Every structure is written in C-alpha cells, then in structure tokens.
Amino acid sequence: MSQFSATGRLGDILKEVERISPETSQKFNDSIVSAIYGDAERITRKVVRQKGKPKIDWDKKLDDLLTSRLFGIPFMFLLLTLIFWITVTGANYPSAVLATVLFWGQDRLTDLCVWLGAPVWVNGFFVEGIYRCLAWVVSVMLPPMAIFFPCFTLLEDMGYLPRVAFNLDYLFKKAGTHGKQALTMSMGFGCNAAGIIACRIIESPRERLIAMLTNNFVPCNGRFPTLIALAGLLVMGTVGSLGATCIVMGVVLLGIAVTLAVSRVLSATLLKGIPSSFTLELPPYRKPQVGRVIVRSIFDRTLFVLGRAVCVAAPAGAVIWLLANIQVGKFSVLAHCANWLNPFGQLLGLDGHILMAFILGLPANEIVLPILIMSYLATGSMIELNSIEALRQLFVVEHGWTWLTALCMMLFSLLHYPCGTTLWTIWRESGSVKWTAFAVFIPLGVACALCFVVALAARQAGWV
Amino acid sequence: MGLIYRFWGNSAAGGSVKKVIQQKTSYTIALAGNPNTGKSTIFNALTGLNQHTGNWPGKTVLRAEGSYNYEGIAFNLVDLPGTYSLLANSVEEQVARDYLCFGKPDTTVVVADATCLERNLNLVLQVLEITSKAVVCVNLVDEAKRKKIEIDAEFLAAELGVPVVFTAAREGRGLEQLLSAITAVSTGSIINTPYAVKYEKEIEDAVTKIEPQIRKLVGKEYNSRWLALRFLDKDQVVIDAVQKWVTGRVPLNIKTGGAVLA
Numbered sequence: 267m268s269q270f271s272a273t274g275r276l277g278d279i280l281k282e283v284e285r286i287s288p289e290t291s292q293k294f295n296d297s298i299v300s301a302i303y304g305d306a307e308r309i310t311r312k313v314v315r316q317k318g319k320p321k322i323d324w325d326k327k328l329d330d331l332l333t334s335r336l337f338g339i340p341f342m343f344l345l346l347t348l349i350f351w352i353t354v355t356g357a358n359y360p361s362a363v364l365a366t367v368l369f370w371g372q373d374r375l376t377d378l379c380v381w382l383g384a385p386v387w388v389n390g391f392f393v394e395g396i397y398r399c400l401a402w403v404v405s406v407m408l409p410p411m412a413i414f415f416p417c418f419t420l421l422e423d424m425g426y427l428p429r430v431a432f433n434l435d436y437l438f439k440k441a442g443t444h445g446k447q448a449l450t451m452s453m454g455f456g457c458n459a460a461g462i463i464a465c466r467i468i469e470s471p472r473e474r475l476i477a478m479l480t481n482n483f484v485p486c487n488g489r490f491p492t493l494i495a496l497a498g499l500l501v502m503g504t505v506g507s508l509g510a511t512c513i514v515m516g517v518v519l520l521g522i523a524v525t526l527a528v529s530r531v532l533s534a535t536l537l538k539g540i541p542s543s544f545t546l547e548l549p550p551y552r553k554p555q556v557g558r559v560i561v562r563s564i565f566d567r568t569l570f571v572l573g574r575a576v577c578v579a580a581p582a583g584a585v586i587w588l589l590a591n592i593q594v595g596k597f598s599v600l601a602h603c604a605n606w607l608n609p610f611g612q613l614l615g616l617d618g619h620i621l622m623a624f625i626l627g628l629p630a631n632e633i634v635l636p637i638l639i640m641s642y643l644a645t646g647s648m649i650e651l652n653s654i655e656a657l658r659q660l661f662v663v664e665h666g667w668t669w670l671t672a673l674c675m676m677l678f679s680l681l682h683y684p685c686g687t688t689l690w691t692i693w694r695e696s697g698s699v700k701w702t703a704f705a706v707f708i709p710l711g712v713a714c715a716l717c718f719v720v721a722l723a724a725r726q727a728g729w730v
Numbered sequence: 731m732g733l734i735y736r737f738w739g740n741s742a743a744g745g746s747v748k749k750v751i752q753q754k755t756s757y758t759i760a761l762a763g764n765p766n767t768g769k770s771t772i773f774n775a776l777t778g779l780n781q782h783t784g785n786w787p788g789k790t791v792l793r794a795e796g797s798y799n800y801e802g803i804a805f806n807l808v809d810l811p812g813t814y815s816l817l818a819n820s821v822e823e824q825v826a827r828d829y830l831c832f833g834k835p836d837t838t839v840v841v842a843d844a845t846c847l848e849r850n851l852n853l854v855l856q857v858l859e860i861t862s863k864a865v866v867c868v869n870l871v872d873e874a875k876r877k878k879i880e881i882d883a884e885f886l887a888a889e890l891g892v893p894v895v896f897t898a899a900r901e902g903r904g905l906e907q908l909l910s911a912i913t914a915v916s917t918g919s920i921i922n923t924p925y926a927v928k929y930e931k932e933i934e935d936a937v938t939k940i941e942p943q944i945r946k947l948v949g950k951e952y953n954s955r956w957l958a959l960r961f962l963d964k965d966q967v968v969i970d971a972v973q974k975w976v977t978g979r980v981p982l983n984i985k986t987g988g989a990v991l992a
Contacts, residue, residue, distance in 0.1 A: 297929065
C-alpha cells in the first residue's frame with residue numbers, strides 16, 4: 267500500500283466521520299458513556315446481592331468524625347502529637363544505650379590502635395573522625411526513626427493520609443494551590459525526596475512546582491532527631507517529654523504555616539494561576555497489617571535512610587577531623603571557618619559552628635547535629651556524651667548556648683535548604699536548574715529572615 | 731469461602747478450548763483497574779517484591795514493571811496507574827489507555843473492587859472493548875464479605891465472557907488461581923468472547939460504515955471497532971496517532987505528557 271493512498275484513505279474516513287456527526291462530538295460522547303454505564307449497572311444488578319445491611323458502617327462513622335469540620339483538624343493534630351510523644355519518650359532510652367555501647371566500642375578501637383602501635387593520626391582520622399561520627403548518627407537517629415516510621419506507616423496503611431488531604435484541602439485552596447499538596451506534604455514528613463516524587467500526582471505543572479518548592483518546610487525524618495534533641499535541651503529538667511513533644515509539635519505547625527504562606531506568595535507572584543479542582547477518593551479504612559508494616563518500614567525505610575546517613579556521615583566525619591586538625595597559623599581550619607562565619611551566625615541567633623554544621627550537612631540533614639557536636643568537641647575538651655545532660659553540658663556550659671540559640675537552630679533546621687538528595691530529586695523531576703536554585707534560595711531566605719527577626723526581637727526585648 | 735474461580739469459555743456461551751500452543755517464551759501482562767483496588771498489592775505479591783503499598787489513590791504514577799515465572803513461563807508484569815475510565819481525561823488515564831491500546835500486552839488483568847463493583851465494571855467494559863485477552867480479578871472479597879455483599883462469580887464470568895478470579899490479595903488468597911488464569915489466557919488455552927457494549931442504533935450504524943475502512947487501513951494489528959468509536963468520538967489524540975502511523979509508518983504510539991513523566 268503506497269503511502270499516498272493510505273493517507274488518502276484516512277482522509278476519506280475522516281470526511282465520512284465528519285458527515286455522520288457534523289456537530290461537536292458531545293452528543294456521541296455522551297451516548298457512548300451512558301451506554302457503558304448502563305451496561306455496567308445492568309450487569310451489577312444481575313450478579314451482586316446485598317445480603318442485609320452490615321451491622322454498623324464503621325467507615326462512615328469514622329469519617330464523620332475524622333473529616334468533620336469541627337473535629338477533623340484538631341483530631342489530626344492530636345494524632346500527630348501522640349506519635350511525636352511516643353517517638354520522643356520512646357527514643358531516649360535506646361539512644362542512651364546505643365551511645366554507651368558504641369562509645370565503649372570507640373575506646374576499644376583506640377586500644378587496638380595503641381596495641382598495634384599505629385601512628386596517632388590513624389586513631390584520629392579513623393576512630394575519632396569516621397567512627398565517632400558514625401556512632402553519633404546511629405545513636406541519635408536510629409531510635410526515633412525506628413519508632414516514627416512504623417507509626418507513620420501504620421497511619422498510611424489504615425487509609426488516614428487521604429483524610430488529611432481532605433481536611434487540609436480548604437487551606438491549600440485558599441493558598442491558591444492543589445489540595446493534593448496536603449498528601450505530598452504528608453509524605454515529606456517521611457522523607458522530602460519521597461515527597462518530591464509524590465508531587466507527580468499533581469497534574470497541573472504550576473501547582474506541582476509549588477508543591478515541590480515548599481515540600482522542604484515540613485521536617486523529614488532526618489531532621490526530626492535534631493528537633494527532638496534540641497527540644498529536649500530547651501525543656502531540660504522542667505516539664506520533661508511532654509514539653510518537648512509540644513515544642514516539636516509547635517515547630518511542625520509552624521512548618522505547615524510556612525508551607526501555606528510561601529505557597530500563597532508563589533501562586534500570587536512567580537507561579538500565578540487558579541487552583542484546579544480534583545476529586546479525591548477516600549479509600550476504605552483497612553485494618554493495618556501491623557507485623558508486616560513494622561518489618562517493612564524498618565527494612566525499607568529505616569535502614570535505607572540510616573544507610574544513606576552512614577554513607578554521608580563517614581566522609582563527613584573524616585572531613586571534620588581533618589578540618590579540626592590541620593592548623594593554619596595558630597588555629598585549625600575549622601576554627602578559622604567558624605570564626606569567619608560567626609558574625610553572621612550571631613545575627614541569626616546561632617554561631618559559626620552551627621552554620622558550618624549546616625553547610626557540611628548539606629548531603630544529609632541527619633548529620634548536622636553530629637557534625638556540630640564533633641566540631642565543638644574538636645575545639646573543646648573531651649567528655650563522654652551519652653545523654654541530653656551531657657549535651658547540655660557541652661552546648662550551654664562550654665559554648666554559651668541560650669534558649670534563643672536552641673530555638674533559632676530549630677527554626678533554621680526546619681526551614682533551611684533541602685538536603686542534597688532532595689535537591690537532586692527536584693532537579694530530576696522539574697528538569698530545570700532554575701527551579702532547583704529556587705528550591706535552595708526560597709527556604710534559605712525564609713530561614714535567615716525568620717531567625718534574624720526572632721533573634722533581634724529577643725535581644726531587643728532583653729529576654730536573653 | 732468466597733474464593734470461587736471459574737474459567738469461562740469452554741461451554742455453550744461461545745468459547746472454545748484449544749490445545750496449548752506455546753509460541754512465546756515470555757508474556758507481557760498489564761495490570762489495570764480503578765485507583766486503590768489493590769493493583770500494587772497484587773503486583774508485589776506476584777513479582778515477589780516486598781515493598782510497602784500505601785493505602786491512597788494515585789500512588790502509582792508511572793507504570794511499574796516486574797517479572798515472575800509460572801510453570802516454566804516467564805511473565806513481565808506492568809502495573810498501570812489507577813483510572814476510572816479509559817476516556818483519557820487525565821494523564822493517568824492516557825498512560826493506561828495508551829499502554830493497553832498500543833503497548834499490546836499479551837493479557838490484561840483488570841483489578842476490580844468487590845465492594846463497589848458497578849463503578850469498577852465501567853472500566854472493565856472499556857478494557858474489554860480494546861482487548862479480548864483479559865482476566866477480571868475481583869479483589870477485596872474479604873472486605874465485601876464483611877459488608878455482606880455477595881457476588882455471583884459464575885454469572886459474572888458468563889456475562890463478561892472472560893475468566894473471573896476472586897482474590898483477597900492482602901491475605902494472599904486467590905493468587906494461585908489468578909496466576910493460572912493469566913497463563914491460560916496468555917498461552918491461548920482459553921479463548922475469550924468478551925462482552926461488547928451495544929450502543930444506540932445511530933452509533934452502531936456509523937461504526938458499521940466506518941469500521942471496514944479502518945480495518946483496511948490498519949489491518950488486523952489494531953482493534954478497528956475501538957478505533958472507529960474513537961474516531962466518531964472525535965478523540966483527537968487517537969486520530970493524530972493514526973495519522974502519524976499512516977504517513978510515517980511510525981508504530982502507533984501516543985505520546986502524552988511524556989516529557990514531564992519520563
């Protein structure tokens with residue numbers, strides 16, 4: 267068949283189609299759709315029988331409560347608070363045990379180095395640098411993750427996440443964005459990179475970009491341990507874990523508020539447009555498969571995230587050790603950098619070491635706190651660090667932290683740029699260097715502005 | 731229990747059993763279905779992937795692919811995004827539809843939710859319009875049982891003219907039967923005579939006029955009745971694809987938002 271005649275025949279067919287239905291296709295379309303629906307209904311009537319009413323429609327009863335205008339959002343916060351509380355209280359003990367064991371291991375490794383007669387720098391580089399950073403990451407991160415991930419996965423498995431989207435839809439619509447952003451935001455609590463990938467469920471490119479650019483404002487699992495530890499530091503000895511929970515909760519609420527505010531600004535400026543509507547099906551509640559969820563979330567998520575953190579922490583530990591031990595003039599490179607950053611850090615209520623930790627922690631947020639501890643330790647005296655009390659000793663007594671420092675570091679941790687993996691994902695998903703750059707500088711700008719204002723206000727008011 | 735499983739096709743309703751003639755060494759199986767009916771759970775169960783499957787619609791955005799072996803035959807499984815219809819109103823629907831029409835899977839498994847069969851049948855009927863090589867998997871029968879919904883599997887299979895398998899995939903029930911039904915349809919040991927939606931006389935007349943011409947144009951390779959319906963529906967995406975195929979001899983392949991999704 268020659269090309270020409272084939273094209274001609276197609277043209278004839280199209281002309282024929284035009285002759286049969288000259289007006290717009292709507293009539294045919296409606297008729298086709300209604301024929302299909304009619305047949306589906308007819309078959310269903312033949313084969314399906316509802317044998318009496320189910321005793322109680324639990325799904326509906328639950329939904330009446332969980333997605334009600336009045337109780338929906340408060341219940342959501344209650345649930346989130348509960349999960350944080352379980353994580354905060356539950357993580358303390360295993361954290362301390364892990365730290366004790368791992369730092370005992372460090373001493374044994376040092377003994378080994380001495381016994382082998384290895385040069386001092388071997389012990390420093392491998393044991394005090396790499397091993398210690400790894401030990402910190404594992405003992406600080408593993409327990410909260412091992413508790414938080416399964417809890418969150420259970421909620422997901424039950425079918426609660428779409429209800430969250432339903433509850434928050436109104437707020438996101440007000441912010442000029444897509445209601446499904448509530449879903450991608452929720453995924454961000456697990457991992458921002460996962461949240462970015464989840465943004466694919468948003469069809470409109472404009473709204474998808476907004477969701478991607480603001481996903482970073484909810485703390486991921488890499489940042490939760492940092493926030494939890496700092497919250498513990500803030501309430502030290504006064505109200506205990508409940509107070510710490512409330513602080514973490516407050517930070518999360520602030521994150522959601524910033525998400526909405528930045529989305530609102532973006533949709534009014536850079537990414538103008540009207541929010542598109544969508545139908546969201548609320549899936550049935552399902553009895554979660556508790557055993558499987560725990561096993562899977564530990565293997566798939568916890569160990570995966572931990573593995574990534576370990577991969578990043580090992581070289582970071584080495585870099586920190588080198589920076590702290592290479593002397594330029596009177597001070598180490600680390601001290602030089604920290605001193606240089608210090609004035610800017612002070613403006614934000616932080617200090618040079620904290621900013622250094624955030625910069626070096628770009629590959630993974632998990633390692634910011636361990637890096638900070640190492641960097642303080644490298645310039646201060648050695649102490650055993652296996653509890654919040656020891657942390658307080660190091661931060662408050664030796665490095666002059668106030669409540670403002672802890673608060674500003676929490677704010678900065680919540681808002682600053684996304685981690686390396688997330689940025690790489692944003693670049694892959696948006697295919698644009700420009701938007702990836704926005705994903706760095708918008709959060710960074712917000713973080714600096716907020717910390718600056720808070721620090722300024724607190725100092726002006728004389729609270730510090 | 732709720733696990734009734736019947737092949738349809740070897741009796742008066744028009745099917746015929748053939749000897750298994752294995753020409754292919756591997757088959758491609760597509761998983762279609764409404765959102766949140768358990769496609770991904772079935773996908774994981776069949777391919778042995780142990781990923782966690784979230785309970786929220788829209789989780790599978792791109793098609794996921796995996797493979798398994800059954801009775802010495804290799805199967806490639808493609809998990810399509812969940813859709814309510816194939817009328818291409820959204821990106822997911824286009825991805826799913828394009829794959830079913832032009833990706834030419836050897837067998838399409840339509841996963842349906844037993845608790846709301848009617849809505850799911852809309853999609854089933856649309857899939858059956860495209861391909862006769864299909865298996866309907868009625869999933870979540872455990873939930874349906876709890877809601878005291880009873881489904882007559884034999885009758886359903888008779889109506890649809892394709893194998894119907896009942897499963898409770900989260901508990902692993904019915905998967906063995908699903909595997910053997912997929913194998914039977916893929917190898918051709920079962921020939922289906924799928925239900926065909928009858929349209930108004932006006933449409934049927936138009937189809938009768940146009941379909942022979944389309945068949946002449948595309949040959950047996952593509953479903954001419956379905957193409958005729960899309961032409962009458964003035965589905966520009968399909969028309970453009972056919973046009974391109976005709977002029978350039980490019981394999982029929984509709985691109986939809988590929989740049990964003992790739």
